[in-house]
Amino acid sequence: MHQIVIDDELRRAGVSRPNNPIGIGWAAPTIALAGTEEQKERYLDPIFTGEEFWCQMFSEPDAGSDLANLGTRAVRDGDEYVVNGSKIWTSGGHVSKFGILIARTDPDQPKHKGISYFICPTDLPGLTMTPIIDATTAHSFNQVFFDNVRIPVENLVGTEGDGWRLARVTLANERVSLSSAGSLWGEGPSADDLLELIRRGGGETDPVVRQRLSTLYSESEVLRLNRLRTLTARIAGKEPGPEASIQKAMADEHGQHVMEMAKEVVGASGMLVGSGPAGQLASSKTEGTTENRLGNQQFPEVSSIWHYGFIFSPALTLGGGTFAVQRNIIAERVLGLPREIDEQRGMSWAEARRN
Known part of the structure; x- marks a missing residue:
């Protein structure tokens, strides 16, 4: 609420506030809710001060409008997760130090399960950003490619398999912001x-x-x-x-x-x-x-x-x-209206992909 008042006053004065919307509005609330104490101590202050810019790595080229169809894989290998796949429409990825990433850790679970939530540094080996030039000729979006990118286990937010719940928290905060x-x-x-x-x-x-x-x-x-x-x-x-x-x-x-x-x-x-x-x-x-x-x-x-x-x-x-x-x-x-028919409901993600 304080931020709303500050924003209103800055707008009246004709002044821009520091710009880190994904970090402040989407990543920080999720880390504050489900992150470890070490994650909160490491990431929250630099987000709010604007020292570290953040992006979001959710949407995928082949997932359509249903985010739960995501296919980027994260496979546990000792103290790391090995990530392979691609994300698209990553706003500000080319100027970000970190991204919030959701990836599939268990393909044998239904599509809304088996997803995990990570903090992903953008300078990891194997991570590539490709610019997307939009209709205005501006470069704000990117496609991200993961080629055996290794993310430390300590960058997992919450527990393995709880990523969809946390993604919904992020998305709800995103819609508000x-x-x-x-x-x-x-x-x-x-x-x-x-x-x-x-x-x-x-x-x-x-x-x-x-x-x-x-x-x-x-x-x-x-x-x-x-x-x-x-x-x-x-x-x-x-x-x-x-x-x-x-x-x-x-x-x-x-x-x-x-x-x-x-x-x-x-x-x-x-x-x-x-x-x-x-x-x-x-x-x-x-x-x-x-x-x-x-x-x-x-x-x-x-x-x-x-x-x-x-x-x-x-x-x-x-x-x-x-x-x-x-x-x-x-x-x-x-409104409590009936759910949209989902023919793949109850199937594992891998089974739904085969069909």
């Missing part, structure tokens, strides 16, 4: 920033614009209050539940609405990257403005955060769990 009232997973412009852009152009008196802005403001307030409710439950000692999927699903669409309106209200100049009210170059940013606060640290290579956000925001309905997956979680775990 990616679901603030702004766009781009909370790192981009908000409805208030859009209002600032419109005021600079003198468009706030247009009744149609005002109506759309009021809708965006209502959406952002619902997101803000729901996030506070989720965080209050966390403070009371409850783990993030499926309600986090409501926040994630709403936030993704809200961010797209903000970016779409920004492009529309500036008219034809919205097609331009380096000029116009929504396309200021990085070199023209002034201290304290929205572009300065949002553009320098998180997106240093982007000439316009509005242009970048418009192109990139549709991808947010896929990252962190697709919109369809979030709706399934809400339907089954919040």
